[in-house]
Amino acid sequence: MRTLYTYIMVFPQRSAFVLVALLIAGIAEGLSLTALLPLISIAVGESGGSGDSGIGKFMEKALQDIGIDPTLDTILIIIVGGMFFKGLVLLLANRQVGYTVAHVATALRLDLIEALLASRWQYYLRQPVGSLANSIASEAYRAANGFEHSVNVLSLMVQVLVYAIVALFISWEATLASLIIGSFLLFVLNSLVSATRRAGTKQTHLLRDLLAYLSDVLSSVKSLKAMARDNVADAILREQTQQLEKATRREVMNREALNALQEPILAALTASGLYLALVVWELSLPEVMLMVFLLTRILGLLNKTQRRHQQLAAQESAYWALRKAAEGARAAAERATGTLQPTLQQGITLHHVRFNYDRKVIFRDLNIEIPVNTFTAVMGPSGAGKSTLLDLLCGLTEPQSGEVRIDGVSLHDINLRQWRHMIGYVSQDTILLHDTILNNILVGEPTLTADDAERALRQAGAWDFVSALPDAMLTVVGERGGLLSGGQRQRIAIARALAHSPSFLILDEPTSALDPESERTICETLQNLSKDLTIIAVSHQPAIINAADRVFMLSNGEAEALSQEVQV
Numbered sequence: 229m230r231t232l233y234t235y236i237m238v239f240p241q242r243s244a245f246v247l248v249a250l251l252i253a254g255i256a257e258g259l260s261l262t263a264l265l266p267l268i269s270i271a272v273g274e275s276g277g278s279g280d281s282g283i284g285k286f287m288e289k290a291l292q293d294i295g296i297d298p299t300l301d302t303i304l305i306i307i308v309g310g311m312f313f314k315g316l317v318l319l320l321a322n323r324q325v326g327y328t329v330a331h332v333a334t335a336l337r338l339d340l341i342e343a344l345l346a347s348r349w350q351y352y353l354r355q356p357v358g359s360l361a362n363s364i365a366s367e368a369y370r371a372a373n374g375f376e377h378s379v380n381v382l383s384l385m386v387q388v389l390v391y392a393i394v395a396l397f398i399s400w401e402a403t404l405a406s407l408i409i410g411s412f413l414l415f416v417l418n419s420l421v422s423a424t425r426r427a428g429t430k431q432t433h434l435l436r437d438l439l440a441y442l443s444d445v446l447s448s449v450k451s452l453k454a455m456a457r458d459n460v461a462d463a464i465l466r467e468q469t470q471q472l473e474k475a476t477r478r479e480v481m482n483r484e485a486l487n488a489l490q491e492p493i494l495a496a497l498t499a500s501g502l503y504l505a506l507v508v509w510e511l512s513l514p515e516v517m518l519m520v521f522l523l524t525r526i527l528g529l530l531n532k533t534q535r536r537h538q539q540l541a542a543q544e545s546a547y548w549a550l551r552k553a554a555e556g557a558r559a560a561a562e563r564a565t566g567t568l569q570p571t572l573q574q575g576i577t578l579h580h581v582r583f584n585y586d587r588k589v590i591f592r593d594l595n596i597e598i599p600v601n602t603f604t605a606v607m608g609p610s611g612a613g614k615s616t617l618l619d620l621l622c623g624l625t626e627p628q629s630g631e632v633r634i635d636g637v638s639l640h641d642i643n644l645r646q647w648r649h650m651i652g653y654v655s656q657d658t659i660l661l662h663d664t665i666l667n668n669i670l671v672g673e674p675t676l677t678a679d680d681a682e683r684a685l686r687q688a689g690a691w692d693f694v695s696a697l698p699d700a701m702l703t704v705v706g707e708r709g710g711l712l713s714g715g716q717r718q719r720i721a722i723a724r725a726l727a728h729s730p731s732f733l734i735l736d737e738p739t740s741a742l743d744p745e746s747e748r749t750i751c752e753t754l755q756n757l758s759k760d761l762t763i764i765a766v767s768h769q770p771a772i773i774n775a776a777d778r779v780f781m782l783s784n785g786e787a788e789a790l791s792q793e794v795q796v
C-alpha cells in the first residue's frame with residue numbers, strides 16, 4: 229500500500245488520468261450484452277412476450293420519450309451501435325493507460341540519468357555500469373508496470389466501494405456478510421502476496437548483480453578468453469541466472485496458487501452460506517438468491533483486487549531500487565559553488581593543495597604554475613597522483629585545502645561548466661562510442677561541423693589513416709572502438725579533444741599506444757598547438773617529456789620542477 233500511495237503522490241495527475249480511464253473501461257466492460265438484455269427482450273417482445281415485463285416496458289417508454297420508435301430494426305441498430313461505442317471507449321481508455329505507463333517509465337529513466345550525470349565524479353566512479361544499465365532498462369519497465377497495477381488496485385477498490393454502497397440499499401445484511409467474508413479471504417491468502425513480494429525483491433537484486441557482473445566480464449572478455457578463464461565467469465553467470473529462474477518460478481507459483489485457490493475457497497464459502505441460509509435460518513429462496521448474487525459480485529471484485537495487488541507486489545521492488553539509485557545520485561550531486569566566468573590569459577596555479585582519498589594522502593602541499601600557452605609535462609611513479617592532479621584541474625574533485633586558481637581566481641568561485649567548456653581532455657583509457665569516427669569526434673558538441681572534425685583529425689595526426697578508410701570519417705569504430713588499433717583510437721580521442729578548439733588541453737598518457745613515428749607527429753602537433761593553447765600532459769614517454777616546455781615530477785605528495793638537464 230505504501231507503493232500505491234507513493235506512486236499516486238509522485239504522479240498525481242497521471243494517476244488521476246489512468247484512474248478515470250480505468251473506471252470508464254470498467255463501466256464499458258460492464259455494459260456487456262446483459263446490460264442490453266432489456267432491449268433484446270423488447271426486440272423479441274412480440275414473439276417471446278417478455279416485452280410485457282416491467283423493465284422491458286420501461287425501456288420501451290424511455291425510447292419513445294426520446295423519439296425513437298422501438299421497432300426490431302432500430303433496436304438491433306442500437307444494440308450493435310452500443311457494442312461499437314463500448315469498443316471505442318475501451319480503446320481510448322486502455323490507450324490512455326498504455327501511454328501513461330510508457331510516460332512513467334520514461335520519467336523514471338530520465339530522472340535517474342539526469343541525477344547520475346549531475347553527480348560528483350567520485351560517486352559516479354563507484355557505480356557499476358551494468359546495474360545502471362539494468363536500472364534504466366529493466367527496472368524502469370517493471371516499475372512502470374507496477375504503476376499500472378497500483379492504479380488498477382485503486383480503480384478496483386473504488387468499484388468495490390461503489391458496489392458495496394449500492395448493495396447496502398438492496399440488503400445491508402448480505403453486503404456486510406460479503407465484506408466480512410471477503411476480508412477474511414484477503415487475510416487468508418495474503419501470505420501468497422507477501423511471498424510474491426519477496427520473490428520480486430529477490431529478482432530485483434539478482435538482476436542487478438547479474439548485469440553488473442556481466443558488464444564487467446564483457447569488458448574484459450578478451451583477456452579472460454585468451455587465458456581460458458572465461459569458463460569461471462561463465463559458471464558465475466550461469467549460477468546467477470539459475471537463481472534468477474528460481475525466484476521467477478517462486479513468483480509464478482505464488483501467482484498461480486492465488487488464482488487457483490480463490491475460486492474453490494469462494495465456492496466453499498458460498499456453499500456454506502447457502503446451507504446456513506436455506507437449512508439453518510430457513511430464509512426464502514428470493515432472499516437467498518439476492519444474497520448469493522451480492523456475495524459473488526463483491527467477492528469477485530475483491531479477488532480481482534487482490535490479484536492486482538499481487539502483481540504490484542511482484543514489481544514494486546524495481547520501483548524502490550530505481551528510486552534509491554536516483555536519490556543516491558541526487559544526494560551526491562556536484563555542488564555548483566562558483567558563478568564567475570573563467571578567463572585564461574595568465575595561467576593556472578595549484579596553490580598549497582592538499583588532497584586525500586579518505587585516509588590516503590595523495591598531495592600534502594602541491595604547488596604548480598602552468599603559464600598560459602606553454603606545454604607542461606607531469607611525471608611520477610604509478611599511484612603518485614598524476615590522474616588525480618588532472619581531475620583537480622577540471623574540478624572533477626576538490627582539494628581538501630589550498631586552491632586551484634585560473635588567472636588568479638579560485639576554481640571554487642568559477643562556473644564549472646563554463647570552465648570545462650574551455651578544456652579539451654584526453655583520458656588514459658580511450659573508450660570510443662560504437663558509432664562513426666565523425667560522431668565520436670563531435671559527441672556532445674552539436675554546433676561543431678564535419679570541417680571541425682577534419683581539422684581536429686589533421687591536428688591529431690589521424691587524417692591520413694582516416695581518409696584512407698573506405699568510409700573515411702563515416703567508418704563505424706565498433707564496440708568501444710574495437711575495430712581500430714590502440715594508437716588509432718588514441719589519435720581519434722585527441723581529435724575529439726581538439727575539435728571544439730579548447731583553451732586548455734589536458735592529456736593523460738596521450739601517446740602510450742603510439743609507434744615512435746605517430747608519437748613524433750603528436751609531439752610536434754602539441755608543440756605547435758602550445759603557441760596558442762595551454763597544455764598539460766601526464767606521461768612517462770621521453771618524446772613527450774622532451775617536447776614539453778616544463779616538466780614536474782610528482783612524489784611524496786609534492787611536485788618538483790625538473791630542470792632541462794634532468795629531463796629524459
Ligand SMILES: Nc1ncnc2c1ncn2[C@@H]1O[C@H](COP(=O)(O)OP(=O)(O)OP(=O)(O)O)[C@@H](O)[C@H]1O
Nearest residue numbers: 350353585590608609610611612613614615616617
Ligand atoms: N576514486 C578513488 N578513490 C580512492 N582512491 C583512489 C581513487 N582514485 C585513485 N585512488 C588512489 O589514489 C592514488 C593516486 O591515483 P592516480 O590514479 O591519481 O595515480 P597515477 O599517478 O595517475 O597512477 P598511474 O600512473 O598508475 O595511472 C592511487 O594509489 C589510487 O589507488
